[in-house]
Amino acid sequence: MAATVTKLKTARRGTRNTSGPTVRAAIDAFLDTPKIKGNPNTLRAYANVLDRTADQLDAERALADIADAEIGDALTELWGDAKPATWNRNRAAVGSWLAWCADKQHWTAPALPGSAERQRENNDDTKAVSRSRIDRLCRRRDLPLREKTLWRMLYESASRASAVLALNVEDLDLPSKQAKITTKGGDTMWITWGTDTAHLLPRLIAGRERGPLFLSERRPGPHRKATADPRDICSETGRARLGYDRARVLLAHYGNGLRLHQLRHSSATHLGDANVSANVIMAKTGHKSLRSVQRYVKPGLAAVHEATETLSSPRRRG
Template identity: 60%
Template sequence: MAATVTAIGTRRGTEPPTVRAAIDGFLAAPRNNRSPNTARAYGNTLGRVAAHLGDDRLLAEVTEDQIHDALKALWGESAPGTWNRNRGIVASWLTWCATRPRWDCPAMPTMAERQRENKDSTQAMDRGEIDRLCKRSDIALRERTLWRMLYETSSRTSAILELNVEDLDMTNRRAKIRQKGGEVMWVAWGTDTARLLGRLVSGRSSGPLFLSDLRPGPQRLSQTAAGDIDEVTGRTRMSYDRARVLFGKYSGGRNLHQLRHSSLTHLAEAGVPSTVLMAKSGHKSLHSLQRYVKPGLAAVQEVTELLSSPARKG
């Protein structure tokens, strides 16, 4: 008689899933199909939670307090936006687990609440500040290239980190990226990015554009997709978290999204039409673009001079 295979948790008597098995099931579920960027973010977040709780621990043994402890230990000191993003991923996983037949699992702890994200009207950075950061000799070429590219392409960080060397059209200074929802679009960069990119990719023809500092250990390597590993060096694709930490370190607490915000603000101040801004950034509506094109402080200061008394002639 042929043997039958039954999925975890679908029949009474089946062994309950471990934390790692429950995460793998969630990430692989068809209903949870996501873009590569989002899938990687989910995998990274839940991988860290699994390491904290114990990969081989039974999910049914995990308590709400332990979920809360994991969230606090991993992201308790992070900015509200980072806390909310990772909390949301964990909540999605636990909600999915609760729908599985005969799975016992914890719920999202009520004390692990979303944090208030204060809107900051000073998000746009000064052009001079960005230029100085991208020219500092004490900062690695990889970081300076990433920052300049984010600014000149007006793109999301996750999309640029997803690029491979073979995706680049160096001659025409452009590349195809995958947007939220899976849509593909072109991004373009200027002279400053082109100079840095040429040095960064020198001698390379394939693999992730932005690589990690070191080769990963065996366990981390076994959990990394083949497309995220550089065949020549063995290093992996640079993570969003690493890029975020480095930018915050060198910029005095700024966040990577401010480069995109600054790019669109500066272009709007220069009189670039909204339709062109939408084509460059990938925004689908004027409403979603509007918060990026609020004039910066430099523009406000310039027009304020119009209110001063005219300079005397003589």
């Protein structure tokens, strides 16, 4: 049996085009596939991971010359110290690209080495933070308007950060406090926000009619501007769309280690604590099943404290 499997693998390798492309050309071809380029959020996420990987490997080398171990070394160098969820997500992106090169294009390509294993992601029941903590953070006087608006919108909309960062000014329906986004699976849905975000948005937009809603601090350099998607550059200011990594770093800095996904997680948990039905929470967060929503709507710590007080003797309550 083992001998048969070996022969099959050898036969497959024999059908590949061993000349093959460079690392850069292989990445560009993968990003140009309908499944990837059809969703701007997916394209942006894959491009960020694969571009950094290409820089680590030397983008102009032939893909066929890259060894499995070099892929493992690149992953470790870039994300070896990251949290398991980040490691697993980026590892999967590189693995999808390499598998596409080998299986769909029949190019000689490396594979993920055994040393680059998927890491275990432990459950974290402290992901949801209190509403008061979010309010205090967003009311800080030293907080830039852009960050304040982004974090308010992430919390009030319970949407994924990647989708909110992909919003353009023309996507917004300000009077109705809603916008149309593209979800992780490529579907479209409406997100809604509350009064706090509604007060901040006009100040952030400052009269702009088109272009990315959340902009970077500076204009991109010539190379970045030449390679960026034109939709990610504001025609009025010349500034680029704020990236996920930069947004993540800023929240961790101002929020004492707070993570972007915690705002979405906290929103769903607080809605559950307020006895909002799971069906409504599912519609708001864009999840496909109630089972997925149940991870978010477990009672939060505030609800647990309130329940605990019922166990105290009546004369000591309050």
